[in-house]
Amino acid sequence: MKRRDFLTVGGKTAAAAGVAxxxxxxxxxxxxxxxxxxxxxxxxxxKTLDSIHGAxxxxxxxxxxxxxxxxDIQVHAAGELVPALGVFGAVSAGTVECGxxxxxxxxxxxxxxxxDTGIPFGLNARQHAAWMMHGGGAGLMGTVFADHGIVAFxxxxxxxxxxxxxxxxVNRPDDLxxxxxxxxxxxxxxxxxxxxxxxxxxxxxxxDALAAGTLDAAEWSGPYDDQRLGLHRGASYYYYPGWWEGAxxxxxxVHRPLWDALPPSYRVILEQACAETGAWMLAxxxxxxxxxxxxxxxxxxxxxxxxxxxxxxxxxxxxxxYEERAESDTRFRTIYRAWGRFREEEQMWFxxxxxxxxxxxxxxxxxxxxxxxxxxxx
Numbered sequence: 001m002k003r004r005d006f007l008t009v010g011g012k013t014a015a016a017a018g019v020a021x022x023x024x025x026x027x028x029x030x031x032x033x034x035x036x037x038x039x040x041x042x043x044x045x046x047k048t049l050d051s052i053h054g055a056x057x058x059x060x061x062x063x064x065x066x067x068x069x070x071x072d073i074q075v076h077a078a079g080e081l082v083p084a085l086g087v088f089g090a091v092s093a094g095t096v097e098c099g100x101x102x103x104x105x106x107x108x109x110x111x112x113x114x115x116d117t118g119i120p121f122g123l124n125a126r127q128h129a130a131w132m133m134h135g136g137g138a139g140l141m142g143t144v145f146a147d148h149g150i151v152a153f154x155x156x157x158x159x160x161x162x163x164x165x166x167x168x169x170v171n172r173p174d175d176l177x178x179x180x181x182x183x184x185x186x187x188x189x190x191x192x193x194x195x196x197x198x199x200x201x202x203x204x205x206x207x208d209a210l211a212a213g214t215l216d217a218a219e220w221s222g223p224y225d226d227q228r229l230g231l232h233r234g235a236s237y238y239y240y241p242g243w244w245e246g247a248x249x250x251x252x253x254v255h256r257p258l259w260d261a262l263p264p265s266y267r268v269i270l271e272q273a274c275a276e277t278g279a280w281m282l283a284x285x286x287x288x289x290x291x292x293x294x295x296x297x298x299x300x301x302x303x304x305x306x307x308x309x310x311x312x313x314x315x316x317x318x319x320x321x322y323e324e325r326a327e328s329d330t331r332f333r334t335i336y337r338a339w340g341r342f343r344e345e346e347q348m349w350f351x352x353x354x355x356x357x358x359x360x361x362x363x364x365x366x367x368x369x370x371x372x373x374x375x376x377x378x
Contacts (some may be wrong), residue, residue: 034263037071039097042081042090044105046204048228052250053077055156055281056100062273071266084202091253092148098254104185112332114186115339116141118247120318125157125247125282127346135342140335151259155252155274156281161242163306164219165235173313181217182206187244193317203229210234222285223292238301243314291375
């Protein structure tokens with residue numbers, strides 16, 4: 001076998017480095033491409049969710065197209081290779097080459113990972129992108145992922161999420177006490193402080209759990225995904241806003257030794273595919289959530305805002321939690337303080353420009369074209 005026919009890791013073949021089982025890199029690629037690379041991508045999401053799981057398929061298609069098929073990533077939905085909540089661990093261990101997931105789903109392993117996805121009462125999608133790209137977030141989170149043997153890239157965002165589905169109304173903070181709720185990340189820790197019993201479940205298990213009464217409440221994402229998962233079949237009350245995720249970033253995670261083994265051109269292509277897919281995902285959610293919300297309300301869903309007292313209780317509990325973690329965890333403190341300074345600056349700017357513009361527009365009466373036929377979901 002010629003040297004160019006097999007990608008090497010640290011001067012040894014992938015097999016000799018102990019990663020051949022994961023990398024499965026074989027044979028020469030097309031004439032104009034580099035070596036053939038075969039990876040498996042484990043998604044935390046079912047195929048039903050054509051936006052967030054679809055992001056994994058889009059990344060794979062972009063990479064395959066840009067390399068004339070030489071870099072081939074085979075996408076597997078939640079449960080096909082590893083459980084939905086096990087993607088982070090599988091990538092860290094090298095059981096799979098890469099995965100698309102939200103780092104917050106691994107919060108029990110390392111709570112600091114939640115800063116990659118988004119934390120309660122944090123940044124919106126644009127602010128989160130600014131923090132990651134220009135505010136030092138990518139570098140800070142890179143050190144966290146490195147501790148787990150992972151390289152990660154932003155690969156999408158849902159935008160601000162909904163506050164989830166409840167089987168009965170929540171009128172005051174005490175109404176949360178005793179509820180069993182599916183919620184992920186640091187939002188779960190905040191809810192526990194408010195008296196909620198928290199469970200971790202994958203998205204495709206939620207509708208049945210709500211309908212059976214084994215869950216009293218569940219949050220997933222926004223109207224488009226929630227409708228596709230059928231969550232409205234098990235609960236009537238749909239709350240907003242999802243204060244635990246003003247933005248929820250999905251990341252493409254790669255087992256670090258395999259990333260180091262990639263040719264530089266393949267690294268660039270993969271990063272570009274993630275960036276392009278990230279813009280595609282957020283735009284799709286922004287477009288289709290409005291349609292799905294209208295359909296859900298039309299079908300009898302009761303849309304309600306969280307009462308101010310509930311929001312205030314959650315806000316106080318969240319920042320008390322952050323301060324406590326910052327006192328006991330040096331790494332959490334370092335990232336939290338840097339994130340907090342950036343958040344203050346962003347809120348000042350958005351309060352002046354974005355919020356004032358949006359608030360004025362939303363207070364105006366509808367224009368004639370609002371009476372046109374509703375858009376259909378694509």
